[in-house]
Amino acid sequence: MFNWLMVQVLITVLFAGNCSATAMDVDVVNMFVLAGGTLVIPILAFFASFYMWPAAIIHVYNWYWRRRLGLQVVYSENRGYRFCYSHRGKPGPGRPTILMLHGFSANKDMWLPVAKFLPKHQHLLCIDMPGHEGTSRTDARDYSIEGQVKRIRQFVESVRLTKRPFHLVGTSMGGNVAGVYAARYPNDLCSVTLICPAGLPTESPFVERLRELEKDQELSGSLDPQGIPLIPSTPEEMDDMLKLCSFVRFKIPQQILQGLVDVRVPNNDFYRELFMEIVGEKSRHSLHENMHLITVPTQVIWGKHDQVVDVSGSSMLKEAVSGCQVDLLDNCGHSVVMERPRKTAQLIMDFINNQHNTGSNNSKKLS
DSSP states (O other): OOOOOHHHHHHHHHHTTTOHHHHOOOOOOHHHHHHHHHHHHHHHHHHHHHHHHHHHHHHHHHHHHHHHOOOOEEEEEETTTEEEEEEEEEOOOTTTTTTOOOOOTOOOOGHHHHHHSSOOSSEEEEEOTTTTSSSSOOOOOGTHHHHHHHHHHHHHTTTTTTGSSSEEEEHHHHHHHHHHHHOOOGGGGGEEEESSSSSOOOOOOHHHHHHHHHHHHHHHHOOOOOOOTTTTOHHHHHHHHHHHHHHSOOOOOOHHHHHHHHGGGGGGGHHHHHHHHHTSSTTHHHHHHHHGGGGGGEEEEEEEEEESSSSTTTHHHHHTTTTTTEEEEETOOOOOHHHHHHHHHHHHHHHHHHHHHHHHHHHHHOO
16 A cells, blocks of 8 residues: 655655745645545545455445435344344324335345435335345245245234334335235235235246246256346346346446345355245245235336236236226336336325325215
8 A cells, every 4th residue: 555654754854954934835745645645545445345345335335325314224023033124214194104025135225226215204114024134034934925924914013013004015026925915914004015026927038937947947856046047146147137127228347246246145045945935836926816805005016128027917916906006117127126216206105195195085075
């Protein structure tokens, strides 16, 4: 590293013996040298981390945005099970709590882009799903959709969300869980938003890939873990996964891709176990099997160019759920939360406000 102290010594020697004005100049130069050193050291540290430990940059980035958006990470212990979640705001009249469920292999921080555009006073909770990030990792029973629904219900009880109806949001796998939760526990909810939810019998490039893997499994007797598109192990595979999930083509630096992989790789065995559970017979079509039981006001948000879960699933839900509101987004894929965070936040809040206004009007008519 550049020796800033040596620079100061050289400057002092060169200007020694000069007049007081020159001495003042030396002090000014020393001040700029020290200031430059103060700025350069963290910059050099950043670039060193970027190239040597890119995963650290990912963690720092998420920490920074949680802090900036006022989200605090806390833990809740319940019957020997630990839940990790971030939250901000407090419950208030006229605005229900929003509980957000992330997708497969993600975590609570995936909601940061949406949280940025939600009202600051909105009571918001983003939970790590069972086995993810800071929430307890147990066994396969908790990883099926029914198992996850039970754990989310346990969390709701542990933080006393059952005191008054709340709004539930889920995307992809989390959307499957949210839909089944709405069918199982309608009294807990005032409404629900499903974003590109899994659990429906749709055709898509991803489903076709799964069929190919199943054929290979029949021939070899085992599933090749390297073949699952949503469980990348290299920067190249990560880039392919992002292209599969997004309509927008982001040009992502190699080091960022490496950082994203480094964060995920230690959990890949868990992701494979989870994946086999949610695509198994018990969970694959859970939402489809339960959607006719959903009675709470329901909103569906879907990217028209979703390659993971085809947008045709929105029509299934609209037909099965009475009064279901469907919002389809142009030029958007499966990662709605990442591609269109502002629009997602706006649609969710508009839906919640409309439901509240409708409820208030109905109350006035009844009175």
